Amino acid sequence: MYDPTVARLTYRALLGRRRALILGALPLLLIVIAVAVRALSGADDQTAADVLGGFAIATMVPIIGVIAGTGAIGPEIDDGSVVYLLAKPLKRPTIIFTKLIVAIAVTMVFSAVPTLIAGLILNGNGQQIAVAYTVAALVASIAYSALFLLLGTVSRHAVVFGLVYALVWEALFGSLVPGARTLSVQQWALAVAHKVAGGDLVTSDVGLTTAVVLLVVVTVLATWYAGQKLRSLKLAGEE
Amino acid sequence: MTTLSIDHVSRWFGNVVAVNDITMTIGPGVTGLLGPNGAGKSTLINMMGGFLAPSTGTVTLDGQPVWRNEGIYRHIGIVPEREAMYDFLTGREFVVANAELHGLGDKAAQRALATVEMEYAQDRRIATYSKGMRQRVKMASALVHDPSLLLLDEPFNGMDPRQRMQLMDLLRRMGDEGRTVLFSSHILEEVEQLARHIEVVVAGRHAASGDYRKIRRLMTDRPHRYLVRSSDDRALAAALIADPSTAGIEVDHAEGALRVQAVDFGRFTALLPKVARDHGIRLLTVSPSDESLESVFSYLVAA
Numbered sequence: 323m324y325d326p327t328v329a330r331l332t333y334r335a336l337l338g339r340r341r342a343l344i345l346g347a348l349p350l351l352l353i354v355i356a357v358a359v360r361a362l363s364g365a366d367d368q369t370a371a372d373v374l375g376g377f378a379i380a381t382m383v384p385i386i387g388v389i390a391g392t393g394a395i396g397p398e399i400d401d402g403s404v405v406y407l408l409a410k411p412l413k414r415p416t417i418i419f420t421k422l423i424v425a426i427a428v429t430m431v432f433s434a435v436p437t438l439i440a441g442l443i444l445n446g447n448g449q450q451i452a453v454a455y456t457v458a459a460l461v462a463s464i465a466y467s468a469l470f471l472l473l474g475t476v477s478r479h480a481v482v483f484g485l486v487y488a489l490v491w492e493a494l495f496g497s498l499v500p501g502a503r504t505l506s507v508q509q510w511a512l513a514v515a516h517k518v519a520g521g522d523l524v525t526s527d528v529g530l531t532t533a534v535v536l537l538v539v540v541t542v543l544a545t546w547y548a549g550q551k552l553r554s555l556k557l558a559g560e561e
Numbered sequence: 562m563t564t565l566s567i568d569h570v571s572r573w574f575g576n577v578v579a580v581n582d583i584t585m586t587i588g589p590g591v592t593g594l595l596g597p598n599g600a601g602k603s604t605l606i607n608m609m610g611g612f613l614a615p616s617t618g619t620v621t622l623d624g625q626p627v628w629r630n631e632g633i634y635r636h637i638g639i640v641p642e643r644e645a646m647y648d649f650l651t652g653r654e655f656v657v658a659n660a661e662l663h664g665l666g667d668k669a670a671q672r673a674l675a676t677v678e679m680e681y682a683q684d685r686r687i688a689t690y691s692k693g694m695r696q697r698v699k700m701a702s703a704l705v706h707d708p709s710l711l712l713l714d715e716p717f718n719g720m721d722p723r724q725r726m727q728l729m730d731l732l733r734r735m736g737d738e739g740r741t742v743l744f745s746s747h748i749l750e751e752v753e754q755l756a757r758h759i760e761v762v763v764a765g766r767h768a769a770s771g772d773y774r775k776i777r778r779l780m781t782d783r784p785h786r787y788l789v790r791s792s793d794d795r796a797l798a799a800a801l802i803a804d805p806s807t808a809g810i811e812v813d814h815a816e817g818a819l820r821v822q823a824v825d826f827g828r829f830t831a832l833l834p835k836v837a838r839d840h841g842i843r844l845l846t847v848s849p850s851d852e853s854l855e856s857v858f859s860y861l862v863a864a
Contacts, residue, residue: 326661327662334649401643401645402641402645403643403645403646405639406662409612409634410659410663411632411633411635411664553629554629
């Protein structure tokens with residue numbers, strides 16, 4: 323199911339100079355904000371929850387998910403170099419699964435780790451806030467990676483669609499339309515985080531069971547479907 | 562013995578028919594797939610390589626379907642036309658990765674790099690390679706598992722004459738070893754130099770198939786059209802039509818010239834100046850009016 327060569331190629335493509343810079347920018351911004359907030363207003367649980375929930379989980383994690391998830395396969399399909407993977411006696415689901423693992427790992431490293439660091443800076447993990455949001459980031463990394471990997475497999479405009487989903491659906495509709503919140507990876511991840519933190523600082527509109535079921539279903543379905551799409555991927559000729 | 566069979570294959574994209582009911586069998590040795598740009602060669606090669614499903618018909622390799630059959634790639638090596646190829650890797654890293662994906666190791670990669678004589682630049686990043694070097698590394702990646710069928714899409718595009726010679730030698734060697742090698746090209750001379758057997762595709766149709774000599778003859782024996790201007794067009798027309806090498810003449814008043822259709826190319830080219838001299842007519846213009854590759858090919862379709 324997991325092919326180390328496909329993984330190596332994907333890591334090197336994802337962590338190439340330009341993409342690594344983009345991946346690193348938001349986490350850096352988060353930590354800078356955390357340092358500034360802590361310096362200006364001292365340690366405060368509510369502020370910590372606001373920064374981590376409002377910026378880290380609502381904005382940074384989905385955007386990093388888009389970059390890593392679509393970037394794990396989209397550019398290869400776009401420029402046609404995926405032909406070197408496809409012209410091999412390699413099961414298509416193996417290619418997708420391997421790329422998913424890589425996308426998850428990259429998203430986790432660039433989103434969960436800075437979330438934890440920022441949380442520790444903001445209030446030193448008071449009321450488990452840093453750990454809870456880190457768990458949310460880890461959980462969301464998995465679902466976002468699967469979702470955006472599928473998007474990268476089926477669409478040439480995956481980054482645009484991914485950003486629209488991440489910013490418009492998750493951030494905007496999610497806060498305005500109650501129904502949209504049920505269908506939001508962010509809310510599912512927060513439900514898990516709520517379980518970790520307890521209390522009222524980390525909240526979600528979705529119950530834990532629903533959240534976990536939806537997380538698993540979305541991740542599995544997206545991965546399976548991406549494998550199917552890759553099986554019948556048509557490489558357009560030059561003509 | 563590896564035989565690729567294309568059986569009544571068509572492929573359309575929306576309303577556009579790219580490949581129209583083509584049937585051909587590609588056996589061991591070097592086969593050239595010849596056709597003008599946009600003829601459907603790449604579409605056909607993509608279907609042969611299992612990257613595109615035929616709309617109707619089947620493509621099989623020794624009886625096995627090629628589409629949606631990953632196992633088939635143990636026997637197929639592919640050199641795509643597109644340039645993109647993990648430019649951030651070195652040539653060696655790229656070929657080693659290709660070997661690994663076949664379950665092979667460094668040794669196979671090194672052998673393939675030696676075959677294409679790219680060892681000297683194997684530790685440079687692909688991004689720094691010339692077109693010819695890229696082509697050779699692509700070739701190495703296709704040869705790494707010692708495939709019995711090799712598909713190459715326009716492999717000579719952008720190569721300089723020396724690189725072209727080297728690649729031709731290599732492909733000839735592959736064919737002599739009993740591999741089935743198919744390459745596409747829109748240049749007749751290129752195909753003629755390398756392939757014994759030629760398949761011609763024009764506007765999505767299978768126009769001709771066979772030995773290159775036969776194809777060459779078809780191309781030179783077709784009716785040739787000339788535009789001729791002279792000091793006395795009518796007298797010249799009368800003298801030319803008397804000879805069987807001329808099939809028809811039209812006096813084009815608007816152009817002030819003769820449109821001559823010749824059936825015997827060799828005889829007509831010798832006849833025209835002789836007739837003119839014998840009748841004291843001065844030839845002012847003699848120009849072939851349909852020498853474009855497309856018109857040569859479309860004649861083949863009709864033949």
